[in-house]
Amino acid sequence: MKSASVVLSAPTGLHARPAGELVKLVKGFEGSVVKIGTSGRIVNAASMLLLLSLGIKSGTTLLVSVEGGDEQAVLDSVCAFIQAIKD
C-alpha cells in the first residue's frame, strides 16, 4: 500500500461536480482500491456518496491511499487531480 497527503485548495470545497469527476477517475483504475480520508474518517473513493459525506472543505488535508495495481502511478494521478481542482 502506498499513501500520501494532499491539500484541497478549491475555495468551495469538494462539491458535487469535481467529486463526480474524481469518482470517475478512481473507478478507471482497475485492480486498485483508492481510499481518501480526513482526520475523522477514511472512505472508499469509488463511492460518490461516501466521498461527499466527508464534507471536504477548502484547505482540508486529505490522506490518499492506494492498494493493488500500479500503486505509485495511481497515487500520483489521484493526488495531482485533487491538487488541480480549482472551483
Added chain:
Amino acid sequence: MTISGPAAIWKRTSSGEPVRSFDDSFTAVHSRLESLSAQDAVFAAHLEILDDPMIKDAVAESVASGMDELAALRAARDGIVAMFGQVDDEYLRARADDVRDIFGQIEACMCGVAAGPVELPQGAVLVAEELFPSDVPGIDFSRIAGILCAKGSSTSHVCIMAHSKGVPIQVGADISGIKEGDIVSVDDPMVDGGRAVAAKVRAAGRKLYVNAGNLDDIRRGIEAGADGVGLFRTEFLFLERDSMPTREEQARQYKEALLACGGKVLTLRTMDAGGDKDLPYLSLPREDNPFLGLRGVRCSLARPDLLQQQLGAAVDAAREVRALCPQWFAACTPLRLMLPMVCTLEEIRAVKDALRELAADYEEILQVGIMIETPAAALDAAALATESAFFSIGSNDLTQYVMAADRGNHYVSHLYNPYSPAVRRAVELSVKAAHEAGIPVGICGEIASDPRATDYLLGLGLDSLSVSRL
C-alpha cells in the same frame, strides 16, 4: 433589484399510489440524467451519486426485510442523508440536497408525479416551495420575470442558473398564502444593471443585446444569455496603432467575433472615426467643428480605400464562417453591418454600391442597417427604412444633436436629456417608420442600460435593447 409579476405556482401532483417499480424508475431517472449530463456537469455528478451501489443495496436490503418498495426507498434516503450529519453546515446541507433530489426523482417516477406550473404567462414570477437541480431543465427562464422559493440556499443550482440568465431569484421567501395570479415581488440584490434590464426585456418578449468593444465582451455577453451583440465597436482595431489594420487582420477579428456569437446576431458598426476619435494615420483634416464634420459613415465614404478594406473584411469573415457553420446562415445571416452618422439615402446606397463591387451576393451574407443618431435620420426615417435592414437608435448622439447640446459642456448640459419631448418624438418617428417598413428597431445608447428607463423604452415600441454589460 426588485421586480414583480403574476404568481405562477410550481406544483407537484401525485397519484399517491406507486405506478412504477423501483427498478423501472431507477432506469428512467438514469437515462434522463445521462442525457442531461451532456449539457450540465451537475447532472454528471448526480449520475455518479445514482450509480453508487449503496442506493440499490440499501433499497434491496429493506425490501428483503419485508418493506414495500416506496417505504424502502424512503428508508434508504433517510439513512444516506443522515450520513451527511448536522444541517448547520452549508457545504453538507448542499450535498444532502443533491442526494434528496436524486431520491426525489426516483420517488416521483415511481408515483407518477408531475412537476411544474399549471400555466406560465410571459413575465410571471415562478413561486415554489423548493426547486431542485432536476427541476431546472424544466424551467423556461425566457418567460419568467423572477423566482420565489421558500426553501433552498443562495448557492443552489437554481440560483446559479437564474443569475446566469439575468433572472432575479429570492430564496427563503414567505410564500404562504400566495395564490395563482397574485402580483408578487422578488427582491434580489445580486441582479442589477444590465440584468435588471434583461429581466424586463425578456418579460416583454423583446430582444436583449449586449454592446461589445472587443472579443471578451462578446464572449461574456453571449455566455450571460444575450440574444446577440447589438453594437460591436470596431474602433479597438483602429485605435492606438500607427497604421490602418489590413483587410486580413480585420477579417480575422470579425471571424472570431462571429464565432464567439455562435450563430446569434453580430451587429458590426463600421469605423466611427472623427468627432472625438482621431486616428493620426488617417491624417484627417483639422475641422473647426468636428462633431458636425467628417464623422462616421462620412469619414468612411471620404476614404474609399479604408471603407473597402473594412467591407471586404466583413465579407471575407462572413463567407469563412458560413463555410464552417452553414446552419447559422440558413434562415437569415447573423452578420449585420451598421452604418453610423447616416443622414441621407445616398450614403446608404454608396456603401451598398461599394459592397456590391466586392461581392455581388453580399445580401446573402450580411444585412445593412443604420444608426439613427442624427435629426436628419429620425425625420427622414421612413425614406431611410427603404434601404435599411434594421435601425439602431444611438441615443447618446441623437440626444446631443436633437438638443444641440454638448453633454460635456456644463453650460448646456441641462439640455442634454434623453427623456426630453423632442428626443422622444425623434425615437417615435424612427420606430413608426421602421415598423411600417417591417424592419426591427433597437436602441444601443446608455439609456438602454438604465433599468429605470426600461419600461419607458419598451413602451416606445423598441424591438431590442442593447445593454453595455450583462
